[in-house]
Amino acid sequence: MASLHVPPEVQYQTRHEQCLEMLDMWGDQVPHGWVTGDDELGHHTRFRHDLRERGERYVLGVPCNTTIRDLEAPSPEYQGCGRVCLSKGGGLGDDITTR
Numbered sequence: 001m002a003s004l005h006v007p008p009e010v011q012y013q014t015r016h017e018q019c020l021e022m023l024d025m026w027g028d029q030v031p032h033g034w035v036t037g038d039d040e041l042g043h044h045t046r047f048r049h050d051l052r053e054r055g056e057r058y059v060l061g062v063p064c065n066t067t068i069r070d071l072e073a074p075s076p077e078y079q080g081c082g083r084v085c086l087s088k089g090g091g092l093g094d095d096i097t098t099r
Contacts, residue, residue, distance in 0.1 A: 015040070015041065016041060016044050016046070016047040016050075019035070019037070019041065019047070020047070020050055020054075023035070023054065023056065027054075027056075033057065034056075034057050034058060034059055035051055035056050035057070035058040035059075035060075036058070036059050036060065037058070037059075037060045037061065038060075038061045039060070039061035039062055039063050041060050041061075042060030042061045042062040042063075043062055043063050043066065047060075048060065
């Protein structure tokens with residue numbers, strides 16, 4: 001069996017990191033109106049957050065068991081189960097929270 005050599009400067013990146021890097025490198029040079037992706041990209045909160053921070057419009061699939069809330073509405077109070085977002089005073093604090 002042949003071995004594979006990976007140069008030390010090559011770092012592992014998740015699919016989300018690769019997408020963001022491509023947007024950083026080529027986003028200004030390649031005209032685009034939207035970023036699209038499947039539910040594997042869509043269920044990662046950090047990826048959606050990073051797209052919003054960059055001002056990117058996006059359409060991403062999300063798993064069918066995902067609860068969605070309005071970002072313009074105030075964050076609901078923590079009910080004692082699930083993830084707590086400490087940065088927003090204990091509310092759920094994100095656009096999508098899975099149970």
